Amino acid sequence: MSTAEETAGGEPQAWGEVTPDAARRLLIAAVEAFAERGYHATTTRDIAGRAGMSPAALYIHYKTKEELLHRISRIGHEKALDILRTAARREGDATQRLADAVSSFVRWHAGGRTTARVVQYELDSLGPETRAEIVALRRRCDAEVRGIIEDGVAAGEFDVLDVKGTTLAVLSLCIDVARWFSIDGPWTPDEVGALYADLVLRMVGAK
Amino acid sequence: MSTAEETAGGEPQAWGEVTPDAARRLLIAAVEAFAERGYHATTTRDIAGRAGMSPAALYIHYKTKEELLHRISRIGHEKALDILRTAARREGDATQRLADAVSSFVRWHAGGRTTARVVQYELDSLGPETRAEIVALRRRCDAEVRGIIEDGVAAGEFDVLDVKGTTLAVLSLCIDVARWFSIDGPWTPDEVGALYADLVLRMVGAK
């Protein structure tokens, strides 16, 4: 992970799927601006300015300001789902898979907190149909984590009172990392990932 | 807790300290609007309209739109701190006090989620000096919870690897309830409070 990308807005080679280059620069500028000030407080002039372009250039590549948020949100959620799915399908018992899922999910929220903050907290600024699409992706994230916890309960590895509620709490705990984590704080993303994996294993009563 | 206030925006007899009546109505309208759409997406015309007044009436009672957010945020944080302090100073061992703190704090975030959402998630919309004042209140909330956990560790009741990190995680878990809780969901605020108290006791390794 390069320092430039760590401080500027994301994971290494992030947004590589966005082409052409000008469209990607605008999208990265939008991620930074949305994360700093929020969607509604960000102006299209600010986004274009950060990308080194005139305000009108934005509308060559995106129909509206909301389309930018939509693209960011979908790509981000797909990445989040990918992280959880990879961990859930790994070999190993439920304890190992849950620890892996939580630590990598938290690492993503801490390391790419600029992106994660937009993805997790600007959802309400999307229109109804667009939001519905993103909410569907979130439910699939939820299902991946619930699957691991159910496996652990079935195998007798975990002791859980309320599977649905505990799943929600685990995801909520991980997601909120994007709100409070700061690169200037006392922890690295790896350290928070390890701490949180331990806390979550305690929450599910892993032996 | 009356149904009207539950669906409309807060706890019973909330905002009783705000006078005169017109100022309170405007403030309650602002809480609802900020919670629904966010601070920047809310217009002063919308706030005044919800309170049944003309746009100009707002400026009789408040200097700016930001002063409304400031007042809401300070009163809300004082209430949150009061809840945690009351629980921390109760009689009983650390396990009982932590369970009490978490369940009442979560109940407040779930039951008064309209208010809590504004208080917890619109902080960045405040100006620098105002935000500093609120951040100081948050640190005092943090200190109350850390105090209980430190007591529990000292008494041998808890088994915690990282007191500071665990404190942060516990508060983060509780606060994020305001983001996802819905009155239409499958749980009551009491049920979430009880579930979360159990989860947190597991996180700190309570016997």
Added chain:
DNA sequence: GCCGATACTGAGCGAGCGCTTAGCAAGCCG
């Protein structure tokens, strides 16, 4: 060398924003 396509800029439109001002109705005090 010319043509159309592509990527961009400068200027600016209509709308809606936060906030102000002038004026008015109602209540209290002498």
Added chain:
DNA sequence: CGGCTTGCTAAGCGCTCGCTCAGTATCGGC
């Protein structure tokens, strides 16, 4: 009863917003 204060409204100012459009520079294909 007259004059002052209080709480409000109608109208609107100055500004910035998201977005548009006519015009321009650049470039590959023929």
